Amino acid sequence: MTKIYENDAELFELMRTRLFTAVVGDIMDQMNLRRQFLPAGIAPLQQRTKMAGRAMTVLEADVFDDEPTDARGPLSHKPFGLMLDALDDLKTGEVYVATGASLRYALWGELMSTRAQYLKAAGAVLDGYVRDADGIEGLNFPTFCRGVYAQDQGPRGKVIDYRTTIEMGGVRIAPGALMFGDREGVLVIPKEAEEEVIVRALEKVETENEVEVAIRKGMSAQQALDTFGVM
Amino acid sequence: MTKIYENDAELFELMRTRLFTAVVGDIMDQMNLRRQFLPAGIAPLQQRTKMAGRAMTVLEADVFDDEPTDARGPLSHKPFGLMLDALDDLKTGEVYVATGASLRYALWGELMSTRAQYLKAAGAVLDGYVRDADGIEGLNFPTFCRGVYAQDQGPRGKVIDYRTTIEMGGVRIAPGALMFGDREGVLVIPKEAEEEVIVRALEKVETENEVEVAIRKGMSAQQALDTFGVM
């Protein structure tokens, strides 16, 4: 296999411009990697968003007070827990990927997006809501979430860990896993599989274009499957 | 009653241009046909879509492998089960209407839309997700679904029957039933009622326009109901 990208920046660019989640997911199905799509309902704020980057995983937990006098937990008296530490730690090309919170408040907003963008992060994926959507859209910062809701995290949730393995809907996400998102979902591509996945997905895009042409000309669906192995 | 349409093509055109689901549903309520709207959440990919056609019903089932070595079912080793047979069987003015699958994968996509459009089908109604939404929108193929999600059907679901009676959310859909969809839902109009429904719905549109004018001029809601029997 000739190397078709030299580094992460080239890889991400290649994914954003030539691939989409459907075809990448199909290839992973063929490779027997079948639990790689994050749950349906996690969608980009802006429909045209395409995002590729590496997971900077974040673990949230619900709390029910922001000044609990006698609480003994190590993060009880730290606003937002480790959220600002996690945010300030983002590296170029990383994606802030957070889960663990209930659907009661926003996990991300405009100020966080501004900071992440300054640090050259590639996006954010939230298993929950975001707020300041107008502002985030103004920044064009790739943000995937379950919707918008302005209720603040302050007295409701804290980040309790980061750069640890997390799961969303049964999909395991290791720190550094390749994340790929578009209008139709977000995929987690395990590090050990990524080169093969990308190469084969690029090939499948070509085949699908041929099938599309054949079907437009009147080929039946059954013939298309028999001829191209794709439908 | 003077015949106001001569054939299905004229009927579908009349429905798409002069009717909408709210008024047709109201008339069916009056005729005591009160379980005719498919569940809320089944919506067109493109907000401006209006669709009229006849149901080509499709029954899906979940599976959990695409190459189950010893499985004994008659469709276990046929990719997608009868999906391509069903698709290739679409006739002019028919709507591919599928249910039976869980919300884990897409039931419809761009290649299927391209084939259906070639066969002059009127649309697709999926009790589940679709993928390749950009492509489907490019084709302007009327597609109603529960959202977009690129996870493939291949190893997750199969069509097990078609041209059989199905149900969605308790609404019974016989093959050939008149389907009518817009931004606010999808209606199933039983064959034996359809002429009366259409004639009366066209009349109600006129009355509603009069009520709208009266209310704009200051008539109270109570007076409007008393005067026009509509509110």
Add this chain to the structure above:
Amino acid sequence: MTKIYENDAELFELMRTRLFTAVVGDIMDQMNLRRQFLPAGIAPLQQRTKMAGRAMTVLEADVFDDEPTDARGPLSHKPFGLMLDALDDLKTGEVYVATGASLRYALWGELMSTRAQYLKAAGAVLDGYVRDADGIEGLNFPTFCRGVYAQDQGPRGKVIDYRTTIEMGGVRIAPGALMFGDREGVLVIPKEAEEEVIVRALEKVETENEVEVAIRKGMSAQQALDTFGVM
């Protein structure tokens, strides 16, 4: 505190033009008013909508017939129950706020919006669906709801009371409470707190703008919190 508005019209204008729900919710969190956001999922029909007004509360109930021969309830034989009474009773700057119905039918539509607009109402907030969305959008009448669904209320629901205290998702709404809605949610601001809430929210908007500038210039999230008390 200098009075920054003289009457409700000025207050509503101030809120619509200078505030947003995120910042107002944050201030209420600080004042220990932490159950004031209506549930996520209640969103404006048109994304750019901003609404401020006073609650005209409406209580709905499901019914299962519109002509129940022997039924003994006081509203059984009155179409829509007290819905038209409630609608015709709307005053300038009031918001029709309804709950109590299941998610089977629309609680609001174009004719109701037309009437409410004539009466100079400020908007409608429905814990359920609306219909005639195209018409409502044409009127630009601020309407918050759980989505669009054309199934009629007639044989399915009735208004059983209005100008009574109601709850949505555990949030208590007294008649006359200040309602504030935008793309990211709807807030209920208790009457006794409203002046302090508005004054402090206007101040927080200024601080957030400063933080935004500092972060764009490279200030870390942790420094921003330490410096401005906001992040």
